[in-house]
Structure formats: structure tokens, C-alpha cells
Amino acid sequence: MYVAVKGGEAAIDNAHRLLAEARRGDPAVPELTVAQIREQMALLVDRVMAEGSLYDPDLAALALKQARGDVVEAVFLVRAYRTTLPRFGASNPVDTGAMTVARRVSATFKDLPGGQVLGPTFDYTHRLIDFALAAEGTVEPAAEAEPRADAGTCPRVTDLLAQDGLIELSPPDDGAPVGDLTREPVDYPADRALRLQALARGDEGFVLGLGYSTQRGYGRTHPFVGEIRVGEVAVAFVPEELGFPVPLGRIRLTECQMVNQFKGSGAAPPQFTRGYGLTFGQSERKAMAMALVDRALRAEELGEPVASPAQDQEFVLAHCDSLQATGFVEHLKLPHYVDFQAELELVRRLRAEFFRDSDSMQEAAE
Amino acid sequence: MATSPLQPDPEEIAARQAVMALCADVSRDDLDAALRALEAPAVEDLRPPETGLVMATGRIGGDGRPFNLGEVSVTRAAIRLPDGATGFAYHLGRDRTKARLAATLDALWQDPARRARVEAALEPAARRADANRRQAARRTAATRVEFLTVARGED
Numbered sequence: 001m002y003v004a005v006k007g008g009e010a011a012i013d014n015a016h017r018l019l020a021e022a023r024r025g026d027p028a029v030p031e032l033t034v035a036q037i038r039e040q041m042a043l044l045v046d047r048v049m050a051e052g053s054l055y056d057p058d059l060a061a062l063a064l065k066q067a068r069g070d071v072v073e074a075v076f077l078v079r080a081y082r083t084t085l086p087r088f089g090a091s092n093p094v095d096t097g098a099m100t101v102a103r104r105v106s107a108t109f110k111d112l113p114g115g116q117v118l119g120p121t122f123d124y125t126h127r128l129i130d131f132a133l134a135a136e137g138t139v140e141p142a143a144e145a146e147p148r149a150d151a152g153t154c155p156r157v158t159d160l161l162a163q164d165g166l167i168e169l170s171p172p173d174d175g176a177p178v179g180d181l182t183r184e185p186v187d188y189p190a191d192r193a194l195r196l197q198a199l200a201r202g203d204e205g206f207v208l209g210l211g212y213s214t215q216r217g218y219g220r221t222h223p224f225v226g227e228i229r230v231g232e233v234a235v236a237f238v239p240e241e242l243g244f245p246v247p248l249g250r251i252r253l254t255e256c257q258m259v260n261q262f263k264g265s266g267a268a269p270p271q272f273t274r275g276y277g278l279t280f281g282q283s284e285r286k287a288m289a290m291a292l293v294d295r296a297l298r299a300e301e302l303g304e305p306v307a308s309p310a311q312d313q314e315f316v317l318a319h320c321d322s323l324q325a326t327g328f329v330e331h332l333k334l335p336h337y338v339d340f341q342a343e344l345e346l347v348r349r350l351r352a353e354f355f356r357d358s359d360s361m362q363e364a365a366e
Numbered sequence: 367m368a369t370s371p372l373q374p375d376p377e378e379i380a381a382r383q384a385v386m387a388l389c390a391d392v393s394r395d396d397l398d399a400a401l402r403a404l405e406a407p408a409v410e411d412l413r414p415p416e417t418g419l420v421m422a423t424g425r426i427g428g429d430g431r432p433f434n435l436g437e438v439s440v441t442r443a444a445i446r447l448p449d450g451a452t453g454f455a456y457h458l459g460r461d462r463t464k465a466r467l468a469a470t471l472d473a474l475w476q477d478p479a480r481r482a483r484v485e486a487a488l489e490p491a492a493r494r495a496d497a498n499r500r501q502a503a504r505r506t507a508a509t510r511v512e513f514l515t516v517a518r519g520e521d
Contacts (some may be wrong), residue, residue, distance in 0.1 A: 006452045019503040047434075047451050051437070053424065054436065054439060054460075055436060055438040055439070056439040056448070056460065080481050082437060083420060085417060085419050086419070087418060087419045087420070087437070088418045088440060088442065090422075090423055091421065091422045093423045093424055094423070094435075095433045096424070096428045097429065100502075101506065103506075103509075105511075115510050116509075116510065117507070117510045117515070118509040140376060142508070143502060143509075144501070144504035144508050145507040145508040147507040147511070148510070151503065151507055156428050158428070159429070168471070170425065170426050170428070170429050170430025170431070171427070171431045172429065172430060173425070173432060178423065180421065180434050192426055193431055193432065193433035195437075196424075196426065200435050235420070235422055235458065236436060237420045237456060239442070239454070239456060240484075241442055244379050246456045247387035247390055248388050248438065248440055248457060249391065250458075251422065251438060253424075253435075255428060257427070276426055276427050280436055286437070294389065303407035
């Protein structure tokens, strides 16, 4: 139990002044601007938006600057900020099928309507440090080519499979209210929509580790990447005073459709099953890991044994949030003097009893 | 002329949404330039510009039941022109000035007598946005890949 302490005001003030100086670093080195972070640390900004669960690149970049690049601290700042704002409502569901695709790859089909485009990717780079980047320089302009006639229409790979009944359909929109874990604490069992919300804002490292564990045999799901797409989608919202969807602008998302081991029964023909990942910004690792864990968490629904951590929804959902995790781990460093005093007293008393007993046993033996 | 915020005509709504989408896509400077070209009258706030949140939703599997993906920051503005016409804007981000400019353009656009001039004033920004989109599409197209499966040598 934590008991409040008093005092230390001057030391705390000075520590924060020291923090400000440490944040700035060597004053001889030019200060980073928020725009520089937003533009040049874009994937880090995306991660803060995803785990902060707030799409606002400038705010995420500012949070990173304030947090000295500490992702979890930046997530904390973004989450705290959002609590100060009113909520106008919920958007219409975004249509990822209408995404303006900046990258789209499939590991299941090489020929796809709309084609595969690599976009800006680290894939196939040699992962050799590029010392030329240590010097300032100009960048060679990106190559351009005339888009093919079909480039504008990219049906989802899962839609193509679904046409032949080879893959299960997505759960239909029954118009039921959608649970929101920022409004109501999670009750277990949590439905798939709530699980996806938790995973979308879950810590990338934790979700990645869980996804990896399913590949290594802890809840195996035999996954193929049906498709990954990265790009912009329009977001629209219906304000009460207008009564029609108002376009808010466009946001960048990453979507992963995982195609998983099939199942069938005497009553139903065999079909592939699905795992789904969707994140703010460009983050294939997160979207893929999310899709793996989403599928693993469907074990019970699909009649599979629930035996591994990634299949245990309470384990996954209660521990995937970086802010909750850091809060409880890091609170241990705050003063626990009263608590510890009680424990100290107890250990002292038990030790005294131990030595008294062993003394008396020794005396008895003699 | 008082404009009802509820426009019953679907074509009218689609055209208004297109202008709203354009205003959301372009920069604050673009909107400022358009309003200066229009010599827009001074406006009064129906309610002060305000930043808040909209919960962005996705669909399970891309096409199934909705789920809450995460929030987006949104700034809204509502204004009234001296003639009583009202305009609204909801934009991603936290730029209150930009939302107010867009709300003013929304009010002006709803007046049939001003519509053509509003669209003409936004034309340069629309052209730039379109050129940027085309260039992005051309850059993406240059990374289109044709994977070949290589037959495994058995002989």
C-alpha cells in the first residue's frame, strides 16, 4: 500500500529544471523542432499515436520531444492530454477497401487486382549503416511511373477468397452498440471488437512477443499474410447539427489480413479462418502481430483448446497496455516508507523468534 | 438569407461534402488566400472554435462489425455571416483558425449566388492538392512489383 509523503518541493523543482536542461542537451547542437520530429521520426510518431490511441502527428511529435524520445512517457502525455478534451462522437467506420494505397503486399497471391506496390519500405534493404546519412545532403527524388489502369481499385485479398467460400466471412455488422474500453472497464470475456481496440493501443513490443509466441508453438495458428496495406483513408463523422457525414480529413493506417489454418466439420466445409490487424500510421510489425494475436484470441470461438498465453484474453488484454504496465511497475520506486517499515518490523520480530527458538533448542540439546 | 443546416437534396449535400473535404485537405494558408480573394465579410461565432475528439472506428476484417480503433483530434467551428447564413467545419487536428476559415467558406458556398465564386477561389488549392495526389500515385506506381515464382530445379 502506498501512503502519501510530504516535502521535497525544492528538490523536485530543481530536478525538473535539470530535466529541462538534460532534454535540451548540448546547447551548441541545434534544437529539434516538432516539425522535424514529425517529418523525420515519422514511424516513432506513428507508434506514439497508435499506443497513445490518439491520431494527431504534431501532438505525438511534441510529446516525444517533451519525453526525450521515451515512447511510453510520450504515450502517457498523449493519453493525459486526451482526457482534457470533450468527445464529439464516433466516426463512421473507415473503409480500408477504399484506401489510397502507398504500399500493398501479399504473401499468398503474387498476382492481385490492383497489383502489389512496395512503397517506402525497409524490406530488401541490406541493413548496413548508411554513413552518408551522418552528413547533411540532398535526397535523390523518388522514381515515378504512370499508374496502371487498375491501380485505383484494390479489393481485399480476403474478399477474393470469400467469393469462392474459401475463407470465413467477417462477423456481420448487426448494428449492436460497440464496446469502448476508454468508457467502461473491460468485463471478461470481452468480445472481439473490444479485444481489437485493446490490441490497437497495446504496446508494440508486448503484442509482438505474443504474436511471435504463437508462431513458436504457444497457440499455433498457421498464418499467411493475405495482405498488408498502408495508406490514407478518409474519416467522416455525422455532427448532430448537420445530420450528414462531414469529411474530417484523411488518416494513415496500416491493415493486415492474416489468413489462418482452416477448420471444417461434418456440418461445414473446410474454410480458412482470419486474424485482423489495424493500426494508426505505418506500422506493419504492429498490425501483423495484432492480427496473429487476434486470431489466437479466437481459440474458444473456433473450438480450439485455450492453453497458451496469447489465447488467454484476460492475460493479453490486462497486460498489453504500456501505460497501465508502466504505471504499476514504476510506482514501486515511489516512497513506500510506511509500508516497508511494517514489513521491517515483522521480519525483525520473526528473526528474533527464530533465534530465540534455536537458542532454546541448542540449550535443550546441551 | 438564413440557410437551414439540414439540406434535404442529396446532390447538394454531396457537393457540400466535396468542398468540406477539400477544405480539410488543404492548408490554412490556402483557405486564408481563398477568403481574401472573396473579400469575405466579418463573421461572428455561433460557438467558439473548439478542439475535441472523435472516436475513429474500423471494421473487423475490414468489412465486418465495427470496433473502436482510437481517437482523432478534431477542431470544429460554427459561424454566422452578417446576412444570417451559417457555416460549419470539423477538421482533423487542432487548428482553430483553419476550422473557422473553413466554416466561413461553408457558409458562403451554401449561398447559390456566391457558390461559383467560392469554388473558383478554392480552385488553385484544389489543383495543388490534386497534383500532390497524382505525384504520390506516380511514386507509388514506380514501386509496383511483379514477383515470379522460380521452379525448383529437379534435374
